[in-house]
Amino acid sequence: MKKAFPIIFLSIMIAIIYMPILVLVVYSFTDAPNIGPIHHFSLHNYVTLFTREELTSMIWGTLLLALGSALLSTILGTLGAIGAFYSKKGTTTFMNSMNQIPVVNADVVTGFSICILLIVTMGVSKESYIPLVLGHTVLSAPFVYLSVVPKLKQMDGSLYEAAIDLGAKPSVALRKVVLPQIMPGIVSGFALAVTLSLDDYFVASYTKPATFDTISTYVVNATKGSQTDIKTALWALSTIIFAVVILVVVIMNLSGRRDTKKDGKEASI
């Protein structure tokens, strides 16, 4: 009895959390326009999702933006973390505090302030995508920085010195000795940057070109609109994203477990 209680409690919570998503998953395979009686199995939501121009271009645009801004964030954040790590204490503290601003700041304020600086004050056109990409980089780069810094701290510093003593140029030592050791931090920073960009609504809504939509801004507009076929096509999109997330988590867990066997100490960090 005592053992059963936690399992029952957790099961109820999981059921509540997942019920809305699972209902949408089921309804995405029907022709029902609302959550209500189901008449027929149908794949027309998926057909709409992959054939309607505005939907496909919105999905590709979101993915491209996420990968592009994540790449930029990873380069900037990683170099920043290395630079700050080898700087004097004062400089490091200064970098850390600047880096912390977008982390604690509300996304609404981040988005609005970038819009005011770039678009209102400097007159950069929204249509150039520059404010949008920079905005998402501001959102993500600090988290790359934060995931690389601990790896630098754990690194064995004497290996770099050894490489220099053995005649390696600093740039070579950095590439061949330091970089491999902080790679796990860079990879998880990149993954985090992608998910932050995919999940963002606020920065995008203040900086995006008028005709461009990310998944978030598109979904918000669609829930206010009355186009039923778009609304139900988004159920199909939710189903696909849900499936992809589960797949990624399973793959990450499996590869993590293999690493644990190979090198238990490193993977547990």
Place this chain on the structure above:
Amino acid sequence: MSVFRFSRKQLGIPYALFLMFFVVAPLLVIIYYAFTNGEGRFTLDNLSGFFTDPNTIGTLFYSFALAIVTTAVCLIIAYPIAYVLARSNMRHKSVIVMIFVLPMWINFTLRITALKEILTVIEGNLAFHPFLNSVIGMCYDFLPFMILPMYTTLMKLDGTLLEAANDLGASPLQTFLKVTLPLSVPGIVSGIVMVLLPSMTNYVVLDMLYNSTYIMGSLIGSYFAAYDWHNGSMISLILLLIILIFTLFTNQYEDDTNARGGAIL
């Protein structure tokens, strides 16, 4: 030697410049806009306007009320989950933790769409209970961010302390109140940080649920839509101040675990 000597420190320069131009400079511009009018003259009208307009000051108090209730409800739901997950010795525990954290990787607008469909079936028109539905929507959105830091803290809790309390004759309730709860404070504070500020600013959740919003974030949205940069900047500045005070206050309790950063386990 005239050759440029490569130094590791210099690698940080691009990022330092990036932060100055796109993080610090925008905030300075916000301050400038908040204290000027359309002609670029210094003014305190935006500030006094905020505190005298019943609409804006009402929004501030409504945001506080909503944020506090949302955070409290989230905490009451999330703490038992984190506690059970951390203290029990179930098999496949990491998988179960993953199940609770996984929703945070699904785009939040799609999750709220799903919630809206279900709530509409249960309640009918969601606009009849705006406060209740705001709390439900935000808790649903933020719950994983509350569970994760508390779980991390409770996992680190030294089990021998609980045994010691038990051996010294404390009842399970006493052990919980005097040992477990005080030691989980850093996780609780991290969780509060993750939920309190977003529930003052994430107006999209409310906008999607019942097409109307009445919190601080939505003021920025409506000034933005009206091209009123000056009043929009003033709201941003007030939010920044609230965030600053809140951060200074919570920093002393908080673990260095950041739930948003900890999302990639």
